[in-house]
Amino acid sequence: MRYVDTGNGKMPLISLIAILSISLTVNLPGLAISPIMDKLDQVFHHVTELETQLLTVLPNLVTIPFILCAGKICTQKNQIKVLAVGLLIYIGAGVLYFFADSMIQLILLSCLLGVGCGLVIPLAASLISQYFTGGERTRQLGMKSSLSNFSVIFATLFVGWMASISWHMAFIVYLVPLIPLCLLPFMTDGYISRHRTVDAAPSPEAAKPEAVKPVNVGSRSRATLTLLLGAMAIYFLATYGTEVISYYLPYTMNHYKLSTTDVGVATAMYFLGATLSGYLLPRIIRLLGSATMQIAIATCVAGLFMTGFLHMYWSYILGVLVIGLGYGIIQPVVYDKTSQIAPSAAKSTAYFSYLLTCNYVAISAVPFIISGTKHLFDAQGDWSFSFVFNGFVLVAVLLVAIWMRNSFVVKVGAPLPKE
Numbered sequence: 001m002r003y004v005d006t007g008n009g010k011m012p013l014i015s016l017i018a019i020l021s022i023s024l025t026v027n028l029p030g031l032a033i034s035p036i037m038d039k040l041d042q043v044f045h046h047v048t049e050l051e052t053q054l055l056t057v058l059p060n061l062v063t064i065p066f067i068l069c070a071g072k073i074c075t076q077k078n079q080i081k082v083l084a085v086g087l088l089i090y091i092g093a094g095v096l097y098f099f100a101d102s103m104i105q106l107i108l109l110s111c112l113l114g115v116g117c118g119l120v121i122p123l124a125a126s127l128i129s130q131y132f133t134g135g136e137r138t139r140q141l142g143m144k145s146s147l148s149n150f151s152v153i154f155a156t157l158f159v160g161w162m163a164s165i166s167w168h169m170a171f172i173v174y175l176v177p178l179i180p181l182c183l184l185p186f187m188t189d190g191y192i193s194r195h196r197t198v199d200a201a202p203s204p205e206a207a208k209p210e211a212v213k214p215v216n217v218g219s220r221s222r223a224t225l226t227l228l229l230g231a232m233a234i235y236f237l238a239t240y241g242t243e244v245i246s247y248y249l250p251y252t253m254n255h256y257k258l259s260t261t262d263v264g265v266a267t268a269m270y271f272l273g274a275t276l277s278g279y280l281l282p283r284i285i286r287l288l289g290s291a292t293m294q295i296a297i298a299t300c301v302a303g304l305f306m307t308g309f310l311h312m313y314w315s316y317i318l319g320v321l322v323i324g325l326g327y328g329i330i331q332p333v334v335y336d337k338t339s340q341i342a343p344s345a346a347k348s349t350a351y352f353s354y355l356l357t358c359n360y361v362a363i364s365a366v367p368f369i370i371s372g373t374k375h376l377f378d379a380q381g382d383w384s385f386s387f388v389f390n391g392f393v394l395v396a397v398l399l400v401a402i403w404m405r406n407s408f409v410v411k412v413g414a415p416l417p418k419e
Contacts, residue, residue, distance in 0.1 A: 001195065007136035009198040015191065016140070018183035019131070022083070022124040023147040025090065025177045028155060029059030029117045030110070043167060044103050051103050057364070058107060059114040064360045066118025071353025076346050079123060080188050086119025087177045087184075094174030113174065120177070121356055124148070126349040127187060129339035131196075137339055139282050141332040146278030149271045149328065151176070156268065223417065227341045228351060230409035232358045234293075234397070235334045239362035240369070241394040242300055242327045245270050245320055247366050248386040249307070255383045256311045266316045273324020274331070281332055285412055292412040293333060294405065297398045299326030301391050308387030337409060340416050 003010035040055075074082050093113040100106050128140045155173045162169040185191060250263045277284065288295050303323030306315055338355050342348040370386045379385040401410045408414045 003197070005136050006131055006196075007133035009196060011131060011192055011196045012186065014183075014186045015131075015195070018180065018187040019124075019127045020140070020143060020147055021180040021183055022120060022127070023144045024151045024179060025087075026117065026121050026124050027148045027152050028173060028176060029063065029113050030056040040103075040106075040167065051107065054107050055110050058110040059117065060360050060363055062111045062114025063118040063121065064357055064364075066115050067121050067353045067357050067360070070119045070122045071350035074123070074126075074349040076189065079126070079349060080184065082119055083123050084181070084184055086116045086123075087181045088116070090116030090120060090177040091175060091181065092116070094171060094177070097171035097174060098168050100168075116177075122349050122353040125335050125338075125356070126352045129335075129342065129348045129352070130345040131192065135282065138285065138332070138336045141335045141339070142278045142281030144278070145281075145328060145332040145335070146275045149274040149278065149324075152271045153268055153275065156264075160264075224341060224343060227409060227417075228338070228354065230407070231334050231337045231341065232355055234330070234401075234409065235355055236358040236362045237393065237397050238297070238300065238327060238330045238334075239359050240366060241304065241390045241397070242270075242323050243363050243366050244304070244370065244386045244390045245307075245323065246363075248370070248383075249316070249320065252307075252311075252383045252387070253316060258313060258316070262313055262316075266313075266320050269317050269321040270324040270327075273321045273326075274328030275324075277325050277328025278332055281329065284329060285333075288412075290411045290413055291405070292329060293410050294398060294401045296326045296329035296333070297394055297401055299323075300330075301394045301398060304387045304391035304394065308384040308391060311384075333412060 002013040004013050004016050070082055070086070089112060093109050093116060096109050096112075097106070100109060124144060125141065128137065128144060132140050155176070159170045159173050162172055180187075245267065249267060250260075253263045253266065254260070285292050300323050303319045303321070303326065306319035306322065310316075310319070334355070335352075338351050339348060342351040370389070373389055374380050374382070374385055377385070404410050406414070408417055
């Protein structure tokens with residue numbers, strides 16, 4: 001049996017693969033619909049544009065309360081059962097998509113998909129937080145981010161190919177949760193405990209979280225909540241600032257006479273950048289040191305301004321890639337901070353549920369905020385506005401991050417402050 005380092009001993013490689021496989025599922029809801037929008041318009045002639053858009057929006061909206069639900073009900077003893085239920089609901093929705101023949105059925109299944117995904121999402125990061133510590137935790141959270149973004153690239157290409165055969169076949173991508181479901185036995189606490197080795201004399205930072213953190217799961221100190229709110233704020237603003245690509249890049253590039261294929265390539269660059277950053281995260285942190293967060297935010301700003309001011313194919317490709325590189329650093333770093341903030345392993349799922357709720361709220365908020373600010377600045381016809389405005393939002397975030405450069409939430413490598 002092969003083993004991997006956890007920062008405090010070793011665990012089976014198959015258990016790490018099982019835990020990381022959950023990340024393949026977290027970014028998929030709504031994905032299968034995007035490449036087949038035009039086909040659905042042809043199949044369902046009587047439906048409105050709003051009904052079609054609900055298929056991409058609803059999974060993310062329904063996911064939010066069930067992320068919080070997972071954080072509320074998960075404990076060390078039942079978290080694998082909750083994960084199994086979420087995966088089964090996810091797969092069930094994926095199977096039922098093959099038999100759907102009306103828009104109302106597709107909309108209802110999108111809601112069911114959001115339920116299953118919401119129960120799964122917090123555990124993708126929480127299980128890593130529980131079994132890894134120190135630099136190894138940072139490395140595996142980077143891998144988690146990398147895999148979740150890579151799955152989007154692969155699935156988008158796969159969906160486009162399958163949709164050319166039949167629009168129903170596009171939904172086969174929602175059977176990906178079969179992978180972590182089959183690997184479920186290898187991520188149980190019983191299996192990992194039986195095959196795990198622990199260092200004889202670990203440092204205070206190099207032990208399993210529940211062994212070194214207070215077990216008082218009801219701890220809600222003001223200092224801890226302040227740190228969590230800080231991590232949530234950075235994650236919300238970074239997600240909001242960069243998610244503008246998903247909503248407005250296709251319209252902007254089409255306005256400047258670029259093809260749908262060009263849009264697809266440019267969009268893929270975002271996920272490619274995030275994948276590369278996640279995979280290379282330990283090396284990036286060694287290179288950039290304590291300024292990692294500030295440089296990552298500055299990278300996103302540069303990409304947004306490049307996308308907003310330069311309207312050539314190469315500038316879109318490069319700008320979106322740069323944004324992905326920046327966000328791909330911010331995401332796992334914030335995950336790592338949340339792992340340290342959680343007062344115990346038992347509370348890690350709850351803390352990640354709060355953090356990840358920010359992600360989906362930010363995604364849902366983008367069109368409303370941009371629409372409101374466009375109206376406020378009378379910029380309805382300005383296709384660059386969304387990127388430039390969000391660039392200035394992240395400039396403000398960058399200035400705050402520089403001002404608070406020694407704070408735990410912003411400084412990479414900073415020790416958790418004592419309460």
